[in-house]
Amino acid sequence: MMYEYEGGWSIHLLDALWAYRTLPRSATGFSPYSLVYGSDAISPMEITIPTPRVSVVNDLEWDAKSCLDWRLLDLEAVDERRMEAERKMALYHKTVAQAYNRTVKPQAFKQGDLVLKVVEHMRRQMSGPSKFASQWEGPFAVKEVHSSGYYRLISVKEGMLTDPINGKWLKPYYC
Template sequence: MQGSELEVDANMCAEARMADLEGLDEARDLAKAKCQRNYQKMANVYSKALRVRMFAEGQIVLKAAEFVRRNLPSPSKFSPNWDGPYIIQEAHGSSYYRLSKSNGTALADPINGKWLKHYYS
């Protein structure tokens, strides 16, 4: 190759590189918008599948076992997944509840409603 051909190739490469750099911001914006759309779709699917459980004060419920809530392995093969029964002492609008045992002893920490289910006797 001769020197003039190398200069032409170098100029073409430089121009192509500049065009790529100019389009980079647009490509990033498109990728970010696509990512946000996918995130919103996942959030919508989760919201549709989520079963909202509403409880009132005085209802009897079961509470998910500690290892279930913390996503830990079961202590034994036959350990129950639900503890209880418990009585709801306070119901808050943000789906948090304060529980007490059937003998009246109150539990220290509130619990989210997604970890509770109705107790049928």
């Protein structure tokens, strides 16, 4: 269910940005905040209602030297976190690529094959004339095959040459 939102977005913008910057990403396992500053952010709620990690820090006696030492330890750990995030991101990209490659079935057409092509509004991801409109047009015959995956088609009915089209927008036509 959707509701009309009338103004006031600027009030919630800072909260949304805080959440976006402090939540861990699925690709890296780290939040952008922790990758930049070397430690996890302490939320305002943790200060109001102290959590164990905030309580431990509050109980310590802080002087300039100990603060500097803790900060240096955090900064030294940043490089390790960033390398770990880079490794996790590479693994994430590999997983996504494998999932994509499992679903995509590359097709190679040769000259003279009959094909259908996706209608223009579908390729441009625009709304069509109606939800019942056909998503494919044709048949077309493959006139030229290019090594880069593009094809030149000729309309079977009208005999007109079409603009080059990527093979991912084509599917075989069976009479």
